[in-house]
Amino acid sequence: MSSQAIQNANNGWTEQRIQAGITHCFVNLGSDHPSIIEAMVKGHKEKKDQFPRIITCPNEMVALSMADGYARLTGKPQCVIVHVDVGTQGLGAAVHNASCGRAPVLIFAGLSPYTCDGEYRGSRTEYIHWIQDVPDQKQIVGQYCRYSGEIKCGKNVKQMVGRALQFATSAPAGPAYLVGAREVMEEDIEPYELEQAHWGRLGNVALPEDAVQEIAEALVGAKEPLLITGYSGRDHDSVGSLVRLVDTVKGLRVLETGGSDMCFPADHRASLGLRYGIHERISTADVIIVTDCDVPWVPTLCKPSPGTRIFHLDSDPLKQQMPVFYIPAEARYKVSTSTAFHQLHAYISSSPSLSRTLSDPIYQSRWDALAQEHSSRLSTIRSLAEPSATDSTFNVSYLTSRLRHLLPPTTIFAIEAVTLTAFVADQLLPSIPGTFLNCGGGGLGWSGGAALGIKLAAGPHRFVCQIVGDGTFLFSVPGSVYWISQRYRLPVLTVVLNNQGWNAPRRSLLLVHPHGEASTASNADLNLSFAPSPDYAGIAKAAAGGNLWAGTAGTTQELETKLQEAIESVESGVGAVLDAHLDGPQGKYGGGKSVTVG
Numbered sequence: 001m002s003s004q005a006i007q008n009a010n011n012g013w014t015e016q017r018i019q020a021g022i023t024h025c026f027v028n029l030g031s032d033h034p035s036i037i038e039a040m041v042k043g044h045k046e047k048k049d050q051f052p053r054i055i056t057c058p059n060e061m062v063a064l065s066m067a068d069g070y071a072r073l074t075g076k077p078q079c080v081i082v083h084v085d086v087g088t089q090g091l092g093a094a095v096h097n098a099s100c101g102r103a104p105v106l107i108f109a110g111l112s113p114y115t116c117d118g119e120y121r122g123s124r125t126e127y128i129h130w131i132q133d134v135p136d137q138k139q140i141v142g143q144y145c146r147y148s149g150e151i152k153c154g155k156n157v158k159q160m161v162g163r164a165l166q167f168a169t170s171a172p173a174g175p176a177y178l179v180g181a182r183e184v185m186e187e188d189i190e191p192y193e194l195e196q197a198h199w200g201r202l203g204n205v206a207l208p209e210d211a212v213q214e215i216a217e218a219l220v221g222a223k224e225p226l227l228i229t230g231y232s233g234r235d236h237d238s239v240g241s242l243v244r245l246v247d248t249v250k251g252l253r254v255l256e257t258g259g260s261d262m263c264f265p266a267d268h269r270a271s272l273g274l275r276y277g278i279h280e281r282i283s284t285a286d287v288i289i290v291t292d293c294d295v296p297w298v299p300t301l302c303k304p305s306p307g308t309r310i311f312h313l314d315s316d317p318l319k320q321q322m323p324v325f326y327i328p329a330e331a332r333y334k335v336s337t338s339t340a341f342h343q344l345h346a347y348i349s350s351s352p353s354l355s356r357t358l359s360d361p362i363y364q365s366r367w368d369a370l371a372q373e374h375s376s377r378l379s380t381i382r383s384l385a386e387p388s389a390t391d392s393t394f395n396v397s398y399l400t401s402r403l404r405h406l407l408p409p410t411t412i413f414a415i416e417a418v419t420l421t422a423f424v425a426d427q428l429l430p431s432i433p434g435t436f437l438n439c440g441g442g443g444l445g446w447s448g449g450a451a452l453g454i455k456l457a458a459g460p461h462r463f464v465c466q467i468v469g470d471g472t473f474l475f476s477v478p479g480s481v482y483w484i485s486q487r488y489r490l491p492v493l494t495v496v497l498n499n500q501g502w503n504a505p506r507r508s509l510l511l512v513h514p515h516g517e518a519s520t521a522s523n524a525d526l527n528l529s530f531a532p533s534p535d536y537a538g539i540a541k542a543a544a545g546g547n548l549w550a551g552t553a554g555t556t557q558e559l560e561t562k563l564q565e566a567i568e569s570v571e572s573g574v575g576a577v578l579d580a581h582l583d584g585p586q587g588k589y590g591g592g593k594s595v596t597v598g
Contacts, residue, residue, distance in 0.1 A: 009154025010035035010185045012192070013108075014043055016158040018050050019196055020165050022079050022106065024070065024456065025052045026063035028090070030083025031126055032110020035185045052079065055456075055488060057449075059480035060090030064175075065449025066484070068094065068103040069414065070457040072234065072260065072437055072450070077104035077168050084110055084132045088140045088177075093443020093475075095175060099144040099321065100294070101260045101440035102231055104173040106164055111137060111150075111181040122182030141177050143321070146170075151180035154187030162199035169201035171315035171336065204336035207313070207343050211333055215289065215311050216347045220354050222287035222309075225252045229337070230259025230293035231440070236433035238338030239263065245345040246270045250358070251366030255279055257293050258421055260440035265431035269367075269374040274425040278302040289313065291337040296327060301511075304328070313340050381426045392555040393584035396420045396497055399559065400427035403465065403495065406563055411435065411463045412454055414492075416447035416476075418469045419503045444469075448476025448494075455490045463570065464492040471502045473536055482543035482575065491575040493566055494540065499582045501530040533579075540577040549576035554585025 014036075017025070029037065043051035057063035060082050067078040082088055088109045098105050112133040115123040124130070142148040147167035151160050157180075164176035207215070219225050227246075232238045242264055246252050254264040255272040264271055272279060277298035282288070283305055290296045290312045297303050304310060312332035319325040333340075348354050385401035387394060396417070404427055415438045417424045430436035437454065439446040451466035458464060468476065473496050485491065501523050509518055509526070523529035537550035549569035553559040559580065566576035 006188045007191050008035055008039075008185065009151070009157045009180075009187045009189055010039045011042070012154065012157045012189055013151070013161055013180075013185070014039045014051075016161040016194065017052060017079055017106075018047070019194070020162065020199070021076060022052055023076070024055060024067070025079040025081055026055045026057050026067050027081040028057050028060050028063055028083060028087055029081065030087060030110070031128060032084050032112065032182055033081065034182065035122070036081065036110075055484065057480060057484060059477045060087050061092045061094040061445060062449035062452075062477050062480040062484065064091050064094035064098060064105065064107065065446050065476075066453035066456070067105045068098045068101065068446070069437070069450030069453030071103045071105055071173075071453075072101065073412070073434060073454050073457045075104070075234070077106055077165060077173075078453075080105060080107045082107065082109045084112055085134045085137050085140060086132060088137060091141065093441070093445060094449070095141045095144045096443040097439055097441035097446045098175045099146075100442070101446075102171075102173045102234065102315075103175070104165075104168040105175045106161070106168055107141070107145075107175055107177045109137065109177070109179050110185070111179050113182045115183060120183040120186065122184075122186035137179055138177060141175075144175065145177045146172075146174040148177040149179075151178060151184055154184055154189045157189070158192070158194050162194060166199060166201060171202070171204075204339045205334060206339045207333055207335050211331065212340075212343045212347050214331070216344050216351070216354065218287045218309055218311070219249050219252060219289070219344070220348060220357055222251075222285075224281070224285050225249065225287045225289070226255060226281055226285035227252060227289045227291060228255045228257060228282075228293055228296040229263045229291045230257040230295075231261060231263070232292045232337040232341075233261035233263035233433055234292075235336075235338045238341060239265070239433045241338055241341035241345065243268065245341050245348075248345055248348055248358070250363040251370065253281055253285075253370070255281065256425075257295060258425070258438050258440075259292065259294060260438050262430040262433060262436035263292075266425070266429040267431045269370040271374065273377070274422055276422065287311075290327065290329065291340070294319065294322075313337050378429075381429075384423070385427055387556050391584070392557060394556050394559055394580075394582070396423050396582055397427050398556070399495070399497075399580050399582070400424050400467070402559060402563060403467075404428050406567060407465060407493075408463045411465050412458055413437065414447045414451040414454055414464065414466045415439070416444065416466070416468045416472050417497055418444070418472060419507055420469065420497055420499075424467055444472040445475030445477065447472070448478060448481035449484075451492045451494070452481065452484055452488075452490045455492050456488070460489075460573075466492055466494045468494065468496055469503075470496055470498045470500070470530060470533065470536060474534070478536075478539050479543045482540040482548060482577075483545075485575045486544040486547050489573065491570045491573055493570045494575075494577040496536045496577065496579045497582055498533055498536065498579055500533055502528045535579070537577040537579045540575075544575065547574060549574055550579075551576075552579040552581065552585070554581035 168176040312329040317332040384397040541550040
């Protein structure tokens with residue numbers, strides 16, 4: 001074998017990433033990556049136009065959140081490279097979010113070298129190689145991943161990458177995790193190629209014909225049918241398919257559960273908007289179709305009536321990573337919901353008997369009733385956004401309504417508003433597929449990196465806005481987020497919903513102990529208060545080296561002025577962070593006397 005024909009295993013690993021369509025690598029490099037660093041330099045010299053763009057991320061959670069946001073918007077998996085066990089631990093809650101949020105991501109981490117005396121190229125050369133040698137590094141994140149594996153031999157490195165990506169991209173998509181020791185990644189191998197057509201994701205699965213008939217007849221025959229969804233909008237084509245189905249079965253309502261994506265246009269008369277596990281229509285519906293949804297309802301708060309017919313259509317109907325999950329569905333199918341929507345619409349439209357049934361005037365009456373309900377709901381939403389009648393302060397509804405009015409209609413929103421999410425969704429009324437992305441998981445801090453990943457994927461001319469709670473803003477590692485934003489020229493508008501602390505734990509408390517001792521305690525006494533507030537915008541500006549617009553607003557007049565300034569800054573290429581003081585500036589940084597209650 002000539003020296004020209006020899007490459008090391010990491011060159012093969014890099015080639016496979018390129019051939020699989022990975023365009024970006026979000027990296028936090030360490031002592032396990034000498035061959036990767038060599039391959040990066042070599043790749044940029046020899047294949048600059050093909051080599052994935054490298055994004056340096058000072059924090060691992062931000063790195064994975066960026067890859068997550070990019071993948072959610074485009075459906076294309078990206079790569080994250082971190083450092084042995086400690087870098088894997090640094091991924092933190094981002095692994096949970098990518099798993100729950102069904103984001104296809106390939107994560108690679110090195111292993112401490114397994115030889116000590118120079119037996120192979122890559123043997124231990126540093127003190128830390130003993131300290132970071134752990135029994136099973138994959139266990140750190142394995143339970144969140146669709147696949148976790150170890151590259152044990154350089155000669156099949158491309159097959160290992162291909163297999164990991166098959167798991168990551170097949171529904172339900174999610175993270176895949178690979179590890180490899182330095183000796184393996186330094187191994188000399190002969191160059192070889194894989195046939196990429198043999199390494200694609202699993203194809204879409206359709207409903208069986210008898211299921212199509214049964215569900216279609218149940219929908220048409222129902223007096224009050226309801227469809228609950230959470231992730232179906234990840235496939236942007238599914239939004240149109242669902243609209244066509246709803247337009248055909250007049251009277252069918254759609255409830256979104258905030259899984260991650262905008263699944264149904266909020267301006268459609270059949271939309272019930274976004275709610276977390278509770279809506280009055282759940283208990284009155286006589287037929288419910290649950291589609292790509294993890295939590296259609298919370299039984300202790302709201303549940304279907306006895307006798308309701310329930311069908312569950314999902315890429316993961318058993319929720320295989322949840323030890324406890326069940327809904328009283330009479331049938332459940334592992335399917336592509338976009339395909340299922342198309343099948344149901346086609347069957348109903350082509351069935352003479354169902355078409356005759358749908359021509360009955362009762363369906364037009366239901367259709368007209370939906371329009372009236374929807375108009376009434378929009379009127380209520382508008383009323384929530386009215387400015388205060390007693391002072392010049394503003395609430396989250398007013399703030400979000402101004403964002404909707406001032407921002408371009410194609411703005412992509414990265415939402416991490418926690419207990420305020422439903423209010424935000426109501427005012428934004430998202431109607432364009434791919435323009436409303438919610439975390440979907442419970443690991444706070446997703447939106448900082450995700451907004452940057454979304455911006456990277458969307459391009460320089462698409463406006464991206466992050467709406468984030470104040471506590472969640474701190475979880476997002478802003479020191480890393482805004483350094484990356486400045487370094488790679490990824491300007492986004494961040495709006496911090498400053499309500500002086502964590503509202504979610506108080507809500508959890510009141511759901512269990514509504515009349516307990518703590519129910520009347522202040523946020524300070526509950527250890528939930530952030531008063532006096534940090535200077536959120538100042539933190540971001542410092543991380544960006546000063547090259548960032550930073551402002552605060554506590555009154556409607558300030559909000560109008562500051563929002564327009566922030567938007568102009570982002571449109572000129574400079575990121576912006578607006579600290580929005582909900583219900584006034586009192587007790588918040590830069591706005592009135594500091595207080596110690598939330």
